[in-house]
Amino acid sequence: MRVLLVEDDDGVAGALAESLHDRGHAVDRAARGADALTRHREADLVLLDLGLPDTDGLEVLRKIRQVSGVPVVVLTARGDERSVVRGLRLGADDYLTKPVGLAELLARMDAVLRRTAGPAVAAGEVVRVADVEIDLAARRVVAGGEEVPLTTKEFDVLAVLAARAGTAVSRQQVLDEVWGDAYLAVSRSLDVHVTQLRAKLGRPGLLATIRGFGYRLGE
Numbered sequence: 485m486r487v488l489l490v491e492d493d494d495g496v497a498g499a500l501a502e503s504l505h506d507r508g509h510a511v512d513r514a515a516r517g518a519d520a521l522t523r524h525r526e527a528d529l530v531l532l533d534l535g536l537p538d539t540d541g542l543e544v545l546r547k548i549r550q551v552s553g554v555p556v557v558v559l560t561a562r563g564d565e566r567s568v569v570r571g572l573r574l575g576a577d578d579y580l581t582k583p584v585g586l587a588e589l590l591a592r593m594d595a596v597l598r599r600t601a602g603p604a605v606a607a608g609e610v611v612r613v614a615d616v617e618i619d620l621a622a623r624r625v626v627a628g629g630e631e632v633p634l635t636t637k638e639f640d641v642l643a644v645l646a647a648r649a650g651t652a653v654s655r656q657q658v659l660d661e662v663w664g665d666a667y668l669a670v671s672r673s674l675d676v677h678v679t680q681l682r683a684k685l686g687r688p689g690l691l692a693t694i695r696g697f698g699y700r701l702g703e
Contacts, residue, residue, distance in 0.1 A: 485509050485510070485528040485529055485593075485597065485651050485652060486509070486510045486512070486526065486527050486528045486529075487504055487509050487510065487511050487512070487527060487528070487529050487530075487531060487593075488512050488513075488514060488520065488523055488524055488526070488527035488529070488530045488531070489501055489504070489511055489512070489513045489514070489531045490513075490514045490515075490517070490519075490520040490530060490531065490532045490533055490536065490541070490544070491513065491514075491515070491531070491533045491559075492515045492516070492533065492535070492536055492537050493533075494515075496582075497513050497515070500531075501513055503586050506695070506696075507590065507652065507694055507695070507696055507697040508652030508692075508694035508697055508698070508700055509652060512526065512527065515536075515537070516536060516537060516538045516539075517536045517538050517539035517540075517541065517543070517544040518538055518539070520532070520544050520548070521544060521547055521548065524548050524552060524554055525552065525554070527554060528554070528555070528597070528651070529554070529555045529556075529557065529593055529596065529597060530548070530554055530555065530556045530557070531557050531559050531593075532544065532545060532556055532557070532558050532559065532560075532576075533558075533559060533560050534558060534560040534562050534567065534571070535560065535561065535562065541558070541560065542567070542570060542571060542574055545558070545571065545574045545575060545576060546574050546575075548575075549574060549575035555577045555596045555597060556575065556576050556577055557576065557577060557578045557579075557580065557592060557593060557596055558571045558576045558578070558579045558580065559580050559582065559584065559589070560579075560580075560581065560582060561581065561582045562581070563581035568581075577596040578592050578595075578596050580592060590654070590697065591656070594654045594656060594657060598657060598660070609621075611646040611647070611649055613646070613649050613690060613701055613702040614687065614690060614702065615627060615628050615629075616628075616685060616687065616690065618642060618643070618646045620643055620646065620647070623639050623643075625639070625642065625685075627685050627686065627687065628686075632684050632685060633684070634681070634684060635680075637662065637673075637677055638677050638680055638681055638684070640661075640662045641658060641662055641674065641677050641678065641681065642681055642701070644657070644658050644661045644662060645658070645691070645699055645700070645701035646701055648701075649701050649702045650700070650701070650702045651700065652694045652697060652698060652699070652700045653698050653699055653700065653701075654697055654698040655674060655697070655698045655699075656698075657698070658674060658698065658699070659674060662674075678691065678693075678699065690702065
C-alpha cells in the first residue's frame with residue numbers, strides 16, 4: 485500500500501520507513517503538517533504524528549477529514565486520555581502511542597484498511613496483470629491466451645490478491661477472506677495454495693512473497 489508517514493523526527497521516520505518498505509509498502513515521508521495536507525490524496529493510509537513543527541497534528545487530522553476519507557492512524561508519544569479521545573472524535577481510524585512494536589503497527593494498519601476499504605474492484609470486473617486475465621464473476625483465469633484450471637480455493641486466493649493488484653496484502657487478510665478463520669493448519673494450507681498457483685500460472689515472479697507480511701500480485 486502507499487503510506488504517507490507524517491513524522492518530523494528524521495531518525496524515527498527513517499527507521500519506520502525502512503521497515504515498512506521491507507514489508508512491501510511504498511512510503512512517502514512528510515515532516516510538516518502543511519505537506520501532509522497537500523499529499524494525503526496520494527496515499528492509501530496516513531500515519532500521523534501529532535508533535536509537528538508547524539501545526540498540531542490534531543489540527544492536520546481535522547483538516548484532512550474535511551476533504552478526505554483516507555484512513556488515518558495516529559502514531560504519537562502523546563498518550564493522555566484527552567488527546568486519544570479528541571483524536572478519535574476528529575476522525576482517526578486508530579490511535580497508537582509510541583513506542584509501538586512493528587508487528588502491532590502492521591496489524592493495526594491492516595485492520596484499519598479492512599474496516600475502511602470496500603472491494604478494490606467490482607465483482608464483475610476482469611483484472612489484467614501482465615498477460616494474465618482474471619474474470620472475478622466468471623471465476624475464470626486466462627494466461628497467455630490459454631485458460632488455467634484452478635481449484636475453488638486457488639481461485640479464491642487469487643481473487644483476493646487480484647482485487648488489490650499491485651498492493652501488498654497480508655497473510656491475515658487472505659486467510660480472513662478465503663477461510664474466515666486464521667489458524668495454524670489453514671496458514672500452512674495458504675502456503676500450499678500459493679505454491680500451486682505459481683506453478684499453474686507458469687509465471688513465478690507474478691505472485692511475489694513479501695517476507696514477514698504477505699503477498700503481492702503484479703508490480
